[in-house]
Amino acid sequence: MGFDRTMETRGDIVTLDTGSAADSPSAVNLHRRIEGRLAYATDQQELPGLLHGAILRSAHPHARIIRVDSARAWGMPGVQGVVTAADVPGLNRFGIVVRDQPVLCDDHVRYEGDAIAAVAADTREQARAALEAIEVSYEPLPVISDVTMAEQQAAIHDTNGSNLLARETLLRGDVDDAFARCAAIVEHQYQTPRQMHAFMETEGGVAIPDGQGGLVFRVGCQSGHRDAQQLADILGLAPDQVAVEAVATGGAFGGKDELTIQPVAGVLALQTGRPVMIHLDRFESCRAGMKRHPVSVKITTGCDAGGRLLGHRVEAVLDTGAYASLGPAVLANYLDHATAPLYRIEAYRVSGRLVYTNNGVCGAFRGFGGNQATFAVESQLDALAQKLGIAPTALRRINLRSPGEPGSRSQTVRWTAPPADVLAEAAASPLWSARHAGAGRWLTGTGMAMGAQGNGLGDDLPDSGGGQISLSPAGRIRVAFGFSDFGQNIAEAITCSVCDGLGCQEDDVEVVLGHSRGPDSGPTSASRSSVLMHGVLTSLLPRWKAMVCHQAARLTGYPEDGLEPGPGGLFLNNHQVLSYRELAESSDPDCMVAEASQDFPVAPGHEQPVGRYLQLQIATVARVAVDRLSGRVRVTDLHHVTAAGRVIYPPGYLGQIEGAAVMGLGMTLTEDLPTRDGRYVADNLDQYLIPVFHDAPRQRVDVLDNTPKDDPFPVRGVGELGIEAVAPAITAAIEAATGIRVRQLPVDPGDLLMALSAQEQDL
Amino acid sequence: MNVRDTAPEGSVLEEVSFELNGHTISRSVPAAASLLDILRASGQVTSARAGCRVGRCGACQVLLDGCAIPACLVMACQLPGRRVETVEGLDSDPDFLTVRDALAGANALQCGYCTPGFAISLVAGLRQRRQGHQVDLAETVAGNLCRCTGYGGLRRAVGQLSDPGHHANADGPGDSLLGEQK
Numbered sequence: 001m002g003f004d005r006t007m008e009t010r011g012d013i014v015t016l017d018t019g020s021a022a023d024s025p026s027a028v029n030l031h032r033r034i035e036g037r038l039a040y041a042t043d044q045q046e047l048p049g050l051l052h053g054a055i056l057r058s059a060h061p062h063a064r065i066i067r068v069d070s071a072r073a074w075g076m077p078g079v080q081g082v083v084t085a086a087d088v089p090g091l092n093r094f095g096i097v098v099r100d101q102p103v104l105c106d107d108h109v110r111y112e113g114d115a116i117a118a119v120a121a122d123t124r125e126q127a128r129a130a131l132e133a134i135e136v137s138y139e140p141l142p143v144i145s146d147v148t149m150a151e152q153q154a155a156i157h158d159t160n161g162s163n164l165l166a167r168e169t170l171l172r173g174d175v176d177d178a179f180a181r182c183a184a185i186v187e188h189q190y191q192t193p194r195q196m197h198a199f200m201e202t203e204g205g206v207a208i209p210d211g212q213g214g215l216v217f218r219v220g221c222q223s224g225h226r227d228a229q230q231l232a233d234i235l236g237l238a239p240d241q242v243a244v245e246a247v248a249t250g251g252a253f254g255g256k257d258e259l260t261i262q263p264v265a266g267v268l269a270l271q272t273g274r275p276v277m278i279h280l281d282r283f284e285s286c287r288a289g290m291k292r293h294p295v296s297v298k299i300t301t302g303c304d305a306g307g308r309l310l311g312h313r314v315e316a317v318l319d320t321g322a323y324a325s326l327g328p329a330v331l332a333n334y335l336d337h338a339t340a341p342l343y344r345i346e347a348y349r350v351s352g353r354l355v356y357t358n359n360g361v362c363g364a365f366r367g368f369g370g371n372q373a374t375f376a377v378e379s380q381l382d383a384l385a386q387k388l389g390i391a392p393t394a395l396r397r398i399n400l401r402s403p404g405e406p407g408s409r410s411q412t413v414r415w416t417a418p419p420a421d422v423l424a425e426a427a428a429s430p431l432w433s434a435r436h437a438g439a440g441r442w443l444t445g446t447g448m449a450m451g452a453q454g455n456g457l458g459d460d461l462p463d464s465g466g467g468q469i470s471l472s473p474a475g476r477i478r479v480a481f482g483f484s485d486f487g488q489n490i491a492e493a494i495t496c497s498v499c500d501g502l503g504c505q506e507d508d509v510e511v512v513l514g515h516s517r518g519p520d521s522g523p524t525s526a527s528r529s530s531v532l533m534h535g536v537l538t539s540l541l542p543r544w545k546a547m548v549c550h551q552a553a554r555l556t557g558y559p560e561d562g563l564e565p566g567p568g569g570l571f572l573n574n575h576q577v578l579s580y581r582e583l584a585e586s587s588d589p590d591c592m593v594a595e596a597s598q599d600f601p602v603a604p605g606h607e608q609p610v611g612r613y614l615q616l617q618i619a620t621v622a623r624v625a626v627d628r629l630s631g632r633v634r635v636t637d638l639h640h641v642t643a644a645g646r647v648i649y650p651p652g653y654l655g656q657i658e659g660a661a662v663m664g665l666g667m668t669l670t671e672d673l674p675t676r677d678g679r680y681v682a683d684n685l686d687q688y689l690i691p692v693f694h695d696a697p698r699q700r701v702d703v704l705d706n707t708p709k710d711d712p713f714p715v716r717g718v719g720e721l722g723i724e725a726v727a728p729a730i731t732a733a734i735e736a737a738t739g740i741r742v743r744q745l746p747v748d749p750g751d752l753l754m755a756l757s758a759q760e761q762d763l
Numbered sequence: 764m765n766v767r768d769t770a771p772e773g774s775v776l777e778e779v780s781f782e783l784n785g786h787t788i789s790r791s792v793p794a795a796a797s798l799l800d801i802l803r804a805s806g807q808v809t810s811a812r813a814g815c816r817v818g819r820c821g822a823c824q825v826l827l828d829g830c831a832i833p834a835c836l837v838m839a840c841q842l843p844g845r846r847v848e849t850v851e852g853l854d855s856d857p858d859f860l861t862v863r864d865a866l867a868g869a870n871a872l873q874c875g876y877c878t879p880g881f882a883i884s885l886v887a888g889l890r891q892r893r894q895g896h897q898v899d900l901a902e903t904v905a906g907n908l909c910r911c912t913g914y915g916g917l918r919r920a921v922g923q924l925s926d927p928g929h930h931a932n933a934d935g936p937g938d939s940l941l942g943e944q945k
Binding site for chain 1: 803806808809810812813814815816817819820822849850851854863866867870872873874875876877878879882901904905907908909910911912913914915916917918
């Protein structure tokens with residue numbers, strides 16, 4: 001192996017590298033992807049009788065639908081099916097938390113991506129051409145685009161009374177009293193953008209009739225089981241008539257957590273009795289797809305003369321767009337992170353409002369509201385440190401929680417390292433030694449920020465999952481989980497864990513992911529897969545080992561308690577006595593199937609939602625160079641100190657942190673999809689700018705693992721951790737370089753340039 | 764699916780012949796049909812993928828007479844007599860195998876949807892270098908977008924390809940401040 005799978009990081013800081021991933025269990029998988037031999041959801045062109053679907057989107061961000069006339073579309077060349085709201089057999093609504101989004105709109109449209117009708121035709125072009133023949137009469141309604149005005153305007157959902165979808169306040173202690181005792185108070189307004197997931201494979205896939213009245217879906221997604229349930233309700237089918245099959249997904253990041261094209265493809269497939277492929281092009285993906293919630297927040301934070309945090313007041317507004325999706329859960333996670341989980345604060349009042357508008361739809365996105373909150377909280381700490389005249393690291397050191405202390409919401413928390421140790425490593429980063437601003441065209445500076453990240457859906461949502469292990473007919477140890485595969489390296493982590501647990505080799509293991517008729521592992525989201533995978537395997541592997549040894553003993557006559565699984569087969573006194581293949585060939589396959597499932601670990605002893613139990617930490621140190629001529633910011637280096645438990649598969653851990661960090665860099669510097677009168681101002685990747693190769697900084701990822709030896713949850717999920725602290729680290733570095741603190745993202749080079757020239761005039 | 768069918772009704776069709784991965788293919792297509800659509804309809808290529816259709820993302824990158832270009836920007840009328848290569852046709856190409864091993868060794872991909880496009884750009888760079896041109900391999904992937912990796916593994920792979928003696932863990936050629944301090 002090119003990397004040490006049993007790498008012992010306990011108590012030490014280790015800098016991750018990929019070693020040689022070419023020798024890793026993923027090599028075959030990697031080669032298939034590089035050589036273009038892996039079929040993605042939208043590559044299924046060869047299905048017999050395949051039709052292509054196209055969706056008619058709303059002409060207005062907000063309107064009443066007077067009439068939809070689709071009769072003429074039926075006569076268009078190649079058309080095999082045409083559907084409107086009346087053709088949805090079951091519930092014409094979907095949504096993970098609140099089912100408020102129509103599959104096909106009946107009486108109102110509420111954003112410019114709303115679907116009204118759809119066509120299935122022999123070719124994609126014919127389907128698109130037929131959309132032109134569908135006539136829709138609208139009565140346009142006032143567009144609610146300004147989130148600050150939305151609550152005073154007429155409700156866009158008459159079922160909700162007003163445009164306030166959710167409001168929540170978290171309280172601790174007496175905030176007014178705490179502020180009265182503060183020696184320093186800072187109050188600022190922060191704004192974060194409407195970020196687009198920009199997965200390289202846009203939403204798409206195929207719905208296939210199963211010949212018995214049901215449907216099989218092969219669509220890029222994050223939660224096959226939950227999708228199957230929603231789809232059965234929409235399509236008027238029994239739950240066992242809908243299957244979601246595993247298929248390679250070209251990126252998700254939360255943007256495929258909700259249903260995308262599945263409902264419309266399903267309705268068309270039922271009507272035509274043929275497989276229907278829908279693959280949004282980038283223009284349509286921008287217009288109709290999910291986004292990250294833009295957040296506008298006012299925060300007041302105060303401390304005593306010694307720097308101890310006393311009072312903290314947060315008032316946030318999140319624009320959820322036209323439909324709820326996971327918005328209420330994002331609000332909850334935003335507020336949880338706004339309580340500053342890493343720090344002791346005597347009293348806080350943290351409140352937020354989630355508001356409907358006609359600005360697209362927002363939902364799940366890596367970080368899930370948490371990173372938006374951390375940007376504001378960490379910026380506040382820097383402002384306080386400045387006011388007190390102490391170093392930002394010093395202020396943090398004073399206030400960081402100790403292991404064993406309760407969390408910010410008084411819940412029991414399991415850290416994997418003392419927060420102070422993470423800070424100390426970041427404070428010792430080599431990037432600080434180059435923090436002096438230059439005098440030429442480029443101003444350079446270094447800044448840091450910390451972040452906490454919880455694992456799991458959160459304890460107000462049901463969260464559990466399972467897996468299965470069996471011996472395949474060919475004699476491979478088949479391990480099945482319901483997770484979706486986006487190349488996030490969960491398959492490699494499973495393989496490594498099974499090899500560690502059984503003493504077998506990688507070739508012995510076959511990982512099966514993401515079939516709704518296989519084990520239900522819950523959604524592939526919320527940094528939960530690794531935790532669940534480890535928990536389930538911890539219970540499964542010893543049981544399965546016993547089953548296999550029992551069966552092998554029956555076949556060979558050797559004593560059961562002397563047999564051990566190992567590389568390639570079963571061993572007695574270090575000699576192989578039976579291969580896995582021989583075992584499979586002489587056994588009934590059903591006699592060696594084990595299943596387990598478990599609830600996701602949550603903080604014990606609470607009736608009410610209290611925030612995450614399993615907590616991770618990151619400290620990110622950023623070094624930037626600001627161009628005096630253009631105001632543009634280059635991030636040259638990012639150094640992350642992470643504390644996220646045991647590393648199972650180092651290349652995967654590294655890739656998750658690096659990838660999330662650059663996604664956060666994009667949100668900080670270039671990415672935003674604003675709306676004008678409810679319409680997005682950009683519609684493709686030439687206007688919406690995600691980071692390119694040359695924008696990517698040098699990165700270093702360190703791992704600090706001091707998980708207590710008796711911790712039952714030594715493995716944590718790192719899918720979101722890397723995005724948590726990037727934005728405030730970059731803006732801190734910009735301030736170190738220029739003296740200017742940016743509180744509205746993405747950083748506007750024009751504004752920065754103006755502020756720089758104003759500074760020079762002052763000199 | 765036939766490319767003819769992907770054309771708007773009434774388009775004038777042209778007979779177009781070009782070389783795809785070493786074999787001549789002929790198709791009757793509208794003059795403005797994109798090479799991307801022709802490839803995906805050919806039944807021989809899935810590695811060229813529609814990420815943006817405006818030449819921005821590089822997910823449909825192919826070699827046209829040895830030069831890397833997004834297939835969505837090439838029209839059928841530009842194809843006669845030209846040579847098109849995709850990763851499906853490069854399985855024994857030494858430059859491609861070098862690139863493949865560098866990408867795999869650096870774990871330079873996650874979902875992999877964009878990866879054949881990156882591989883094509885790097886193969887074009889290696890071929891130019893083999894012909895004696897000065898090539899900055901980092902420049903060859905300037906037109907390829909990846910959303911998963913943050914380009915960390917890609918930086919390591921490009922470093923490895925630029926300087927085969929390069930230690931896979933050093934991050935980028937030369938002046939890494941972090942590297943110096945380690």
